[in-house]
Amino acid sequence: MNILVAPDKFRGSLEAVEVCDAVTDGIKKAYPNAKVTAIPLADGGEGTSKILTQQANGSEVTVTVMDPLNRPVKAIYGLSEDHQVAFIEMAAASGLGLLKTEERNPLRTSTFGTGQLIVDALDRGVKKIILGIGGSATTDGGIGMAEALGYAFKDSEGHTLLPNGQSLEKIASIDKHNADPRLALVSVIVACDVTNPLFGKEGAAYVYGPQKGADPDMVVQLDQGLENLTQVATRAFGRDVSQVPGAGAAGGLGAGCMWFLNAVLKDGISIVMEQCNISSLVEKADLVITGEGKVDEQTLAGKVVKGLAGLCKNHHVPLAVVCGTLQITPGQARDAGMTYAVSVLNRPMDLNAAQSEAFRLVSDATFQLMRLFFFNRGVV
Numbered sequence: 001m002n003i004l005v006a007p008d009k010f011r012g013s014l015e016a017v018e019v020c021d022a023v024t025d026g027i028k029k030a031y032p033n034a035k036v037t038a039i040p041l042a043d044g045g046e047g048t049s050k051i052l053t054q055q056a057n058g059s060e061v062t063v064t065v066m067d068p069l070n071r072p073v074k075a076i077y078g079l080s081e082d083h084q085v086a087f088i089e090m091a092a093a094s095g096l097g098l099l100k101t102e103e104r105n106p107l108r109t110s111t112f113g114t115g116q117l118i119v120d121a122l123d124r125g126v127k128k129i130i131l132g133i134g135g136s137a138t139t140d141g142g143i144g145m146a147e148a149l150g151y152a153f154k155d156s157e158g159h160t161l162l163p164n165g166q167s168l169e170k171i172a173s174i175d176k177h178n179a180d181p182r183l184a185l186v187s188v189i190v191a192c193d194v195t196n197p198l199f200g201k202e203g204a205a206y207v208y209g210p211q212k213g214a215d216p217d218m219v220v221q222l223d224q225g226l227e228n229l230t231q232v233a234t235r236a237f238g239r240d241v242s243q244v245p246g247a248g249a250a251g252g253l254g255a256g257c258m259w260f261l262n263a264v265l266k267d268g269i270s271i272v273m274e275q276c277n278i279s280s281l282v283e284k285a286d287l288v289i290t291g292e293g294k295v296d297e298q299t300l301a302g303k304v305v306k307g308l309a310g311l312c313k314n315h316h317v318p319l320a321v322v323c324g325t326l327q328i329t330p331g332q333a334r335d336a337g338m339t340y341a342v343s344v345l346n347r348p349m350d351l352n353a354a355q356s357e358a359f360r361l362v363s364d365a366t367f368q369l370m371r372l373f374f375f376n377r378g379v380v
Contacts, residue, residue: 004285005038008292008304013358016040022359026366041304044191044268045134049087053078065116067098068109068137085128086121090114091135104213106139107166115148122182132191133250139165141229142256150178168225174236188263191271196248198255199226204248233259269307282311289320296327309337
């Protein structure tokens with residue numbers, strides 16, 4: 001019996017690799033002879049770089065860069081074993097988690113540090129960059145990242161602007177003369193798990209600005225700035241990418257990557273599953289077990305569980321889902337391709353208790369589903 005274990009993290013409780021261990025523990029208690037292959041997954045957000053680095057037998061690099069408010073911070077990214085591929089998370093340099101709540105202000109924050117990580121990877125001779133852009137503290141359209149790579153942004157009088165959200169509405173021209181020429185020699189793939197356009201009511205400022213500290217007036221200012229950036233960048237690069245799904249991700253970094261890095265935006269979970277060769281593992285499995293902290297309607301829109309459900313459906317392999325909170329109906333689970341879905345909570349408990357007992361809860365829930373699975377097949 002071949003079982004593939006391929007979960008996302010349970011945010012605040014277990015990292016994806018710990019979920020793998022807990023699920024494997026439950027499987028072995030129920031069926032000690034099962035052959036288990038465990039692959040931790042991510043959807044392009046936090047943890048993606050580490051997982052991809054591990055799958056590539058790579059190593060981690062620590063670099064001092066500027067945080068969202070231009071203060072030195074140590075950031076980590078990954079290199080593949082052959083040093084040809086860099087796995088970078090913008091959150092390591094430009095993430096919301098680097099700021100105190102009172103420091104959040106997308107008019108002031110910048111993605112400059114993310115650009116510094118890219119420069120370091122270029123210095124090491126990489127040929128490909130996979131960039132995860134979840135968890136940002138910024139709404140600068142990627143101009144901070146671009147400045148670190150040699151671009152300059154100028155106002156109507158030719159003065160160079162600071163690369164932050166406040167400058168967006170003042171940009172009149174983009175100076176590309178000193179842009180790093182090595183960008184033409186690398187391919188950049190951006191792992192993106194949202195589909196928002198760059199500006200407008202569904203854009204970066206209106207949808208995500210408030211969680212980064214923007215008040216209503218800031219939201220309007222940032223949205224107008226992103227629209228202005230669109231006009232200027234479209235003239236400079238000959239294409240308008242503002243409506244491409246994901247252009248508004250990470251405060252417009254999605255669009256910035258397409259303009260300044262000539263990057264391709266891809267669904268985050270698709271990138272991770274491709275790098276981990278998940279399709280062939282699913283094909284060989286008798287059962288796939290996945291999970292994440294919360295399974296809800298967002299899950300059905302493109303998270304790890306949804307990505308695996310599609311593969312399992314194609315290969316006619318049953319998919320079991322364990323989660324902390326289950327907020328979809330049986331009909332939604334069925335339609336999404338889930339064979340079995342269950343919350344690991346076995347009694348009323350508060351969040352602290354659930355998080356502290358997470359490993360055991362996941363193991364126990366897995367044990368129960370395995371007993372049911374094998375009983376239905378006449379094994380136990």
